[in-house]
Amino acid sequence: MAMTTKATEFLTRKGIPFSVHAYEYAPDGGKIGLQAAQAIGENPEAVLKTLMVKVDRKQPVCVIIPSNHKLDLKALAALFGGRNARMIAPEEAQAMTGFQVGGISPFGQTEQAPVVIAEQAMKLDHIYVNAGDRGLVVKIAPADAQRAVDAKVDLISTG
Template identity: 30%
Template structure:
């Protein structure tokens, strides 16, 4: 299969990580729901890469199930800061080096702490962005622990 060689893919290859590429048609504002439907997988297994910043403007990455949201209040409590909020798309792009909708936790331009929702590790396979819109890579969640310096958190809130 022909797929893009992004910074994320280079990092995965450097670590000899086991992954399977999945290329699909990107739909503006389609989100994880569109990705899951296109790949015929559960949205819970499609992992969002979200870039937040603290009230002190310190950026961080949160990996979250596609069908859940991040409780900013709980995340702030875990981080022991006053507040956290999602970065603007422009700032997220500048920090990560990826377009919003194509953000991967692997190979970011700026090194940021990575917080991963605990239950992601209960899944046999996850689908996470490969560094380009319309491009996911599937892997065992253990790859996150093997490559990224992560901290496990419990900050999920069900969508809707």
């Protein structure tokens, strides 16, 4: 597995400090974010999962929330002035972002979708976010992650 991806190149170009951490990716391991947290020995609150969502069937949004949380689709839709939100099909998410499902990063997407970070994550010293490949995460300060993609921060998930 390459330690350099489109996501890490994006962060480097932006001058954002981060470190890369690899873990054993198990495609049949169930919830990938929880699996990653266990594999790197971190609290699931600090290991964020990346979800691709569409608001009102048209506006793509990239959401990063703690791996042990559930996304509040109604709150996300309201944040973008919409009525509903749905997960994007894996094939469409891959085509849109340029990353494989299980390796989708908010950083360096082919078609950069607006990014929303769960408010809870901003209270932590650092977070782990997918680095653009299965089994690879970046450790980054939440404020740096927000600045890198001009992300919105909102209460969009529940634990």
